[in-house]
Amino acid sequence: MFKFLADFLPIIIVGLSLGSLFGLVGLAFTVIINASQLVNFAQGDFAMFGVAVCWFALTVLNVPLWLAFPLGVIGAALFGLLTEKAIITPLQRRGARPFTMILGTMAIGIIAAGAVGAYTKFWWMKINPFLGSEPWKLKKLPIDHQGVMIIFATVVLVIGYWVFLNKTRLGLALRATGFNRDVSILLGIQTAKMVGLSFLISGVISGIAGILCAPLSAFNAVQGLPLAINGFIAVILGGWGNPYAALLGGITLGLVRALLTGYLSSAYAEMATFFVLIIVLTLRPQGLFSRFMIPESKKN
Amino acid sequence: MLNVEEISKDFGGLRALHQVDLVVRAGTITALIGPNGAGKTTLINLISGVYGPSEGTISFEEKRIDRFPPHKVAEIGIARTFQLTKLFEGMSVLENVMVGAHPWARNSRFFPTVLHLPKVRRERNDICEYAMKMLKLIRVEHLANVPAGNLPHGQQRLVELARALTTKPKLILVDEPAAGLNLHEEGMLQEALKSIVDTGITILLVEHHMRLVMRISHWVYVLDVGKMIAHGTPEEIGKNPLVVKAYLGKEY
Amino acid sequence: MKSMLSMRRISWLITGGFILTSFFVHGSNAAAAEPKPINIGFSCDFSGVTAWEGNVEFPIFEMAVKELNAAGGINGRPIKLHVLDNGGDPSKTVGTLKVIKDANNCVASYYGINSASGIAAKAWADTNNIPIISCGPLSDKLIQRKGKAWFFRSNLSTSVGAEVILGRIKELGYKRVGFMGSTQAMGTDCLSYLQENISKFGLELVGSVLCEPNSKDLTIQAKRLRDTNPEAVIYSNYAADSSVWARNMKTLGWQPYVTTGVGLGLFSAIRDITPPDLLEGWESVAQIDFTRPEIKMIWDKYAAYTGRRSDDEKPPRTWDGAHLLFEAIRLGGNPDDPTAIRDGFYKIKNFPIVSGPPGAKGSFEIGRNYLITPKECTMVVIKSGKFAMVQRKK
């Protein structure tokens, strides 16, 4: 019995910390989905860009971490805003089809990856664990503080976003925009500004996610898309346009992977997640935890 | 020709239609009137198979059709237009109308098409000609090559009619055609409907405005909050106190 | 109408491009330099995930060629490089090699870094009879035991590395060995070699775990391996996952002796990515002894030539590759005949190389188409974040 627990607990912990990372990226997706029913395939590249800025500040400008971190986040946020101004709004004005929008965001992602890659020669952008590599000791049970930080940040950001969405005028406006653009225009909400705002917030979140997970493993210019896909899987597993569902979906994904790694083999864990995704899409397209469904936009 | 018997439709807890009966006789213009939210469009959607009824049956020429998917309904000869016009905006008017030929375009299967067999080419030309003929019938042939997205509202309705006709239907469901038309366009519409009936096609006209209905329909049904409250000739309906109360009462 | 018009327009464009192309081709055919140069193709990964390798290897090779040409070339004939990017993609690599052969009628071809592309290149070389010298790929699938090979290698091979590791572990007196590697060939090849040969060294493989590329957390695998309590751990994985692995071992409070057979090139990448204190005491097989003056010289040359430093194995092994190729051409006698050059490689005897311990000599022989044997191998250890040579008892 104890043996079983000793095997089981670490798996759960790993699942949680991985899952909350995916959940965080999923949340970043959800912010944009809530405001404009868009899926932003450059999400991971927001994170990547944040990491790049942070790394640049640390290694080239030699600024301390407490300054480099916010710089990176700001970088990601501005990049998000730029994305919206550069391609999202123009395409939406034109009433482009969904796959054009997808490609639009992809284009931004490719450009970011290409630019950063050209500067770093696709070499790794190394950021050390924030609190050094010595793990915390809790009654000589070692704890990986980087993972703890990710879980913590995730919880805080999800709650913060919930408060913002439900308790502030701006948040309500954001929700209204996502729910029904025309009506919210009638209500005098500047929808364009709202979409911009959503990209800004989403940039912040994914920036934080990226910089927090960069020390876990090496991060380079082309690592954005895989991260984004995991985040998006979290969104689909959880539930479309529902922040908590995205988090739950992320944790489910993390746990599934950890369990597969623990009890099957790590060689098939990733493959299995995609099969799981297809099954979920077939049986429950609205997601596992979608307590409410925001209808997809007419354009789809 | 079309028999709707004791149809009911629930959305969640809300009952949109309650025990509705309706009969359309071949070769006539039958009108279905009623105030907004009476359930007219719901009934049309039930007949055209957009969704199935909660209770009751719909039969067309003695054939049960209430579980048919929309494309099947279209194939057995019931065409429709939409209250909010739904043209294919990426195509020209002619192409829009040609889509209508789908139910009888039997030769345009996959392999014959990719092999570009003569019968397919012939059929394509037939379709093209037939579509032009329908456009002429509705008197909009001059618009043939205009992108459908660029048309004014009134003409879009007419094109939709032509498109519906191209399916070679026995019955056309026309959903609020006069909504948002000016007098001139309404006149054109009236002409169009008349000429359609003259070709022997039956029309079920769903309308909100009395004027058009009173002028052209042979038989009128009145629907109010999901119930059929009266039916008869336009004259009878005009006199019917129930209708005046339920319907015109709201108008004036 | 749309389609027809655009179609006609396009056809004009195509005709135009067509005519231009043929002109261009004609022109480029006419161009020929005096004295007739020896064409050498250079296919390497400048883009893609292994791009940094190409960006180091190419300048070194180019530098060697320039020096050679400045010194009068081979028998008075300069060497002309034809550079192509293979993006680290095998089928693209084959494409570039085809181009190198047919378009620029090259006699010999230099190939860059990653194993998959290497295997593709070897297959191509064997069918097209063009000698290839390569200095990146680790895979054992590139070893040709019988007959004369067309594909040669100036760097470490997985099995050679593994052999050295096992020797070292034995030397340190450990018995129980654990293995951690990539789910990709780099890990699986090494594992299968160990499973076959470890008993010969009187050691025991007690446990092995694999991990997917770019894993974010390897605690589970690390725990699994620890539970088999090995005394020494062999790490055969890409640099990207090293930091995860090292950190998770630390988290488990488990720090056995870790060694890798990946060579200094990858080992320094591992050091670049991972917090150095996590790597304290890690050892790796290498093919250079950086206390040797030649190495220093090459590193400085590279820095002077490119303006950035790459103080690891790549410059020296590329340097060796280039000079072995030149020597083979020289010994082959006929710079225009690929077969002669191939035989030239086998004529190389006791050629002084910068790899290996001081005074190392290099050669190829039938059944061994790779340069580095266990006796050319050295070992480096990470002491307080810096590399240090391991002094091994003979």
Next chain:
Amino acid sequence: MVSRVKRDFIVLFVVLGMAAVLPLMVREIYLYLVRLIGIYAIMALGLNIFMGYCGQVNIGVAGFFCIGAYIPTVLQGKLGWHYLIAFPISAFVSLLVGWGMSWPLLRLRGHSMAIGTIAFAMAVYLLFERFPTITGGSDGTVVPAMTLFDQTMGNIFYYYLILVFFAVAFLICYFLANSQIGLALRAVRDNEEAAAAMGVDINHYKRLAWLVNGVLASIAGSLYAQQAGFINPDTFALSTNVLVLVMLCVGGPGTILGPVVGAAIMTILPYLLVKIQQYTLLMQGLVLFAVLRFLPDGVVGAISKRFRST
């Protein structure tokens, strides 16, 4: 209408004719490029039917590409079957796979469909990567050269093979696009409800387009494997999906020639940039961005518009 078809054909045959005599005039490198263009064009043509005409989203082309490349290779290498037998089998397999996947995937819409198709492609990719004993794993595997009348086929042969398949694929897509089926597909794209009311069986046509897309991609894969001589899973990773999307979008979705032009542009671009390889990715991104932003209907769309307006 008929006369227009005639004129298109004349143009098509002029182009094909020029392509046919090309090997006599230019060197291997250009033939190599043309082969790649042909292969990618076949893939993009199929994708165009599904995305450009039927208006659905598919970021999983590489899945079929992978199947088409690996199955003949394995059948040849492991079982020693002849390529000309293995080739159709792979096409048939991807037909079946496509049929199977159509049930879960075609029920989705828009972005869900995007991620669903990505998942499909990734699953296939990992399937072929993680079973090294059969497929050679991440190291990839040599594709046995095809022999005909016991002599090995060379580049020129593959050039003509690809040319033929390209011509066939182009004609198929051309006839589809200019037929009642083409109209039905576009109807589904523009307004599903109205299409259904006109008697168009939406699911049937979505599946049709999806299968055309899949089979063409698989054929492209088989050709790619043969002419490349070596394949490994990375060739079929996510980037390929994106590349084909980019080709389609640059050329012009929903136009007949779009895929071909797009394939040509995106294939030649990296070779023009050979001196600045590390910017290849950046360039692709910028091209895609510029096209999306300023040429909504892609290059071909823009050109034909120019013609209509003048």
